[in-house]
Amino acid sequence: MASSRSGWAAPLYSLMLSILVLGPLLGPGYLLLRDAVSTPRSYFTDSALGTTDAAARAVPQDALIAALSTVFDGGVVVKAILLLALWLAGWGAAQISRTLLPTAGTPAPLVASTVAIWNPYVAERLLQGHWSLLVGYAALPWTVVASVTLRRTGRWGWLAVCLAAAGITPTGAILAAITALMCGIALRARRAFVLRDYALIGLILAASSPWLVATAVSGSGATGTDPAGVTAFAARAEPGLGTLGSLAGLGGIWNSDAVPATRTTVFAAFGTALLLAVVALGLAPLWRRRRNPIIKGTALLAAVAIAGPALAATGPGLALGEWAAVDVPGAGLLRDAQKWVALAMPFYALAAAAGVAWAGARLRNRWLPAVAAALAVVIALPDLIWGVGGQLKPVQYPSSWSAVAAELEDADGDVAVLPAGMFRIFPYSGASPVLDPSPRMLPLDVLQTGELVVAGGSVRGEGTRAEAVEQVLMAGGSATELADLSVGWVLLERTTPGELGASDTSLHQLSVAYVDDELALYRVPGDIQGSEPTNNLAVGAAHLLWIALLVGGLGWAIFPRRYKP
Structure with missing residues (x-):
């Protein structure tokens, strides 16, 4: 009975935290904040399918909302997806700690959930309106867990679900792909390239097919983007912190207006110190488990996810980015450098869990260090509560x-x-x-x-x-x-x-x-010249493939068939 209760603790706790964050938004109305737009109904236009001359940045997100809003109110759909994303981010962080730290006990996974939900990355992306990016963010710890499950059982279903869910946006697809490839490489050790690796690449391509096909059909990714975007969207140093310190604290978004009030003062340095202290507590315990390839892989991924955007914000990094923006097709997808910090979250959550588990064993009280660590994480960003200090709230459109x-x-x-x-x-x-x-x-x-x-x-x-x-x-x-x-x-x-x-x-x-x-x-009077026709058939097929991967993967996970190439 106790084991059953502990199994429910993480999802219930994560749901509670998610509601505390999104509270005001869950009332009647629509999300309309900076880049976030929800409407009562969306439509299957060329823009929604990504086949116009603009880059396919919201594919297959817009087509999914268009489909769901034929049955449900579009505003409810977006809010439900956002709540689900935060909830699953916290629950996934708990699961990664349970998977890799099986003796940690119940309190440690709850601290991992707190770190995954209550941090500047989540706050800043909410205020910037990147609700669908948070779906990809939520998929990352589950991708690690699914990769371990694949290694142990040969079951592909959950990994397919993770990749497809993250693929709601191009950035999410890339985040999950990097995580899955890291896990695949770490678990493969020194073995030669095998059928499982090819199958993983196939799943990644299927999850990314809507925006890849849309880009190929429209040609929007064939030319360079404005190099001015590299500097404009570079990671930003917050008060009392350099760029590296801001990124290490999971902050540093390019838009200084899309930040909680506490991140606009020297309190940002205090909050970052609290968060990093909780994470640092677990470094020594994880070092002792360094033979675990997933722990090493997530640590390396976190280091690169923080150091990479920091280097990209330096003079040479900006020059390299500007060259890529002009001469490398698709490089514009990389220009918001701080968004890649999401890759650090699985390791941060795991380190926090390991730290409080170690402290609990030393104190012979598992709950005391866990409560202290969770409070420290919350105090580090007090204005994330209730719609990021009330900034996240629904609007009503005029008739x-x-x-x-x-x-x-x-x-x-x-x-x-x-x-x-x-x-x-x-x-x-x-x-x-x-x-x-x-x-x-x-x-x-x-x-x-x-x-x-x-x-x-x-x-x-x-x-x-x-x-x-x-x-x-x-x-x-x-x-x-x-x-x-x-x-x-x-x-x-x-x-x-x-x-x-x-x-x-x-x-x-x-x-x-x-x-x-x-x-x-x-x-406009007179005969309207038709715009150049686009091959929406290929794009529609790619969307159907993505849906099949999501739904089929879920069925595959629930009713698994063992397959070990």
Whole structure:
């Protein structure tokens, strides 16, 4: 009976912590914060499938939400996935400690859960709006556990599930792939390349197929990205800490506005010291277990995940990154260097668990050091509680959006949006700029340049046709020019500041389809030139392969068949 209770302790504790973090967001409304956009309904547009000229950064995430929002409210879907991600991150951290430290007892895995959920990486990615990245983050400890399970039992199912779940975004797919390959190499020792290694590579490619195929079909990854993004998105030193110290404390995101209040003062150094003290407590106990290849592998991965982004933020690192951005296809995916710090989490959680287990054995009291360590981790970031100090809360969209979406059902042509740019400040969205919700809110493709405005300048996007359309509108171009660019509609978002240029001249040539205090929708007259067709069949097949891996892997895990090549 006691064993059964201890088995439930970690998932229940992780769920409690996750609710404490997300609390306000779980009420009615939608997530709309910086890069995060949830809407009542999303659609299977070319943008959702990643086949436009912009990089396929939200693939297969957007298509998944489009599918689920045909049955459930899209806002509920996103909040449920986010809650599931945090919960599984904590539970997975507990499982990795149970797997690699089987004698640690119940308190140690709970400390591992605390480290995985309650840290600056989670806080900063929540505030930046990277909810789907946290799915990949959550998959990492489970990927380690699944790799060990594969080695011990020959069962592939859970590893397939982990890779597919992390593959909800390209970054998540790469994070899980690196972790799985590290485990595969560590467990393979000195044996030659075997069938199991080829099978692992096959699973990784299947999990990544939606964005790989979308990139190949659209050609969006064939050209370089703006080198200005390398410096703009480099890891950042926080107060009282250098870049290396910030990264070691699982902080240092590029956007200084997307951080909890305590990370904007010298308290950041105190909080980092507390977190690292908890982790450091386990270094000696883990050193004594260094013959375990997974422990060595996760330690090496953590060191590289921290040192790599720190080096990338130096002069030579930035120069190398700028060269890669221009000359290496797909290098733009690497430019937000701090996101790779997620790879350190499994080792941090494992070290924290090992430390409190060791201290508990010395004190002959397992709970005392565990409670002290968990409190230290929480005190290190006190304002993560309740929506990161209340910054994470749902919004309500005006009914105008639903009316415009209904107007565009079964319509032709793409949608151009005013004011210029991709970010908005609506009366209902708070003070921080938020990503324009129109591409996910409307049933037609919404043209976006991909240009990002950051401190000190802007980073050019890949949306060349959208850029051409924006130039026509800013110059007051003709309706014919818009039609030649396959634009059938122009949406004016009236309650957000932004550049309008001479677009009034263009709008006066269009017919009004809908107008109220929030939005105005204009119809471009005449024949609309169709945009260049894309091979959505191949992309759709890749999405189906990804779903098959996720669902099939789950069935494979629940009803396993032993297979050991």
